[in-house]
Amino acid sequence: MSTRTLGAFVALAAIAFSACSVGGDGASGGTGGTITGDWQLSSYAASGSLADVPTGVTVTAAFAAGRINGTSGCNQYFGSYTTDGAKITISETGGTMMACPGPSMAVEQAYLANLGKAATYTATSTDLTMYASDGMTILKYASTPVVPITTGTFHVTALNNGSGGVVSVAQGVDLTATFGTDGTVSGFSGCNTFNGPYTLSGDSIKIGPIATTKKACAADAMTTESQYLAALASSTTVELAPTTLGLRDASGATQVQFVRRSS
Helix, strand or coil, X not given: CCCCEHHHHHHHHHHHXXXXXXXXXXXXXXXXXXXXEEEEEEEEEECCXXXXXXXXXXXXXXXXXXEEEEEECCCEEEEEEEEECCEEEEEXXXXXXXXXXXXXXXXXXXXXHHHHHCCEEEECCCEEEEECCCCCEEXXXXXXXXXXXXXXXXXXEEEECCCCCEEECCCCCCCEEEECCCCEEEEECCCCEEEEEEXXXXXXXXXXXXXXXXXXXXXXXXXXXXXXXXXXXXXXXXXXXXXXXXXXXXCCCEEEEEEEEXX
8 A cells, every 4th residue: 555645545535425316216305313323325326326335345434522433445534524404515535545355445435435425324323324406316325333442353454654644554464453451552553563552441441551562673663663653652543433543643743544454
């Protein structure tokens, strides 16, 4: 995965928003409801009709406190949302820039385009449906259970470079974090392994102080490691979804984006 800035993703998403047509089934629009929670996409508008998400492709959305994040089929994404009754606006969308094989990229492009067109919604305890401004159904989700932060290993997809930018992790680099039930976080930071304490209360987190091994590596690996460890130490807020984890600092700036894997 090449290193690219968040701005490149936003530009790509903006192109997708303007190019993709709205599909639908003639629905009359949303009625609102509680959108907060974790959702997995089941179908989306494409080529004038609703298509089921293909087997092997996962698209998720976690809504909380005006923020949305999740997996868009290939990459991890995040953004802002506002609701007013049944109205919804999703904006400031960004994310990673990885290329994936198979249908993942096509699903992702259509999904991001539909997010940008969402105007109203209907939410129940088990289902979430979004509609375009003309009332056509464009996204349908099912609720998913919250998975504890202590389940599985998280792999970094993007991190704050310390200069105000969020960059994708270079191809072949696997930065990790495993949050133990004993309050210890450990992983690989680009050159060395690390460990340290963490505390979690609701969506608030404190990580560190962090200790590492003392191996020396190439300059680019050491730079990545320094950025990753600094981002972990700066993190104060958790955005947890079934397959992703986002960490933000006290100002709301993204520090680290992860995808969860079982090992």
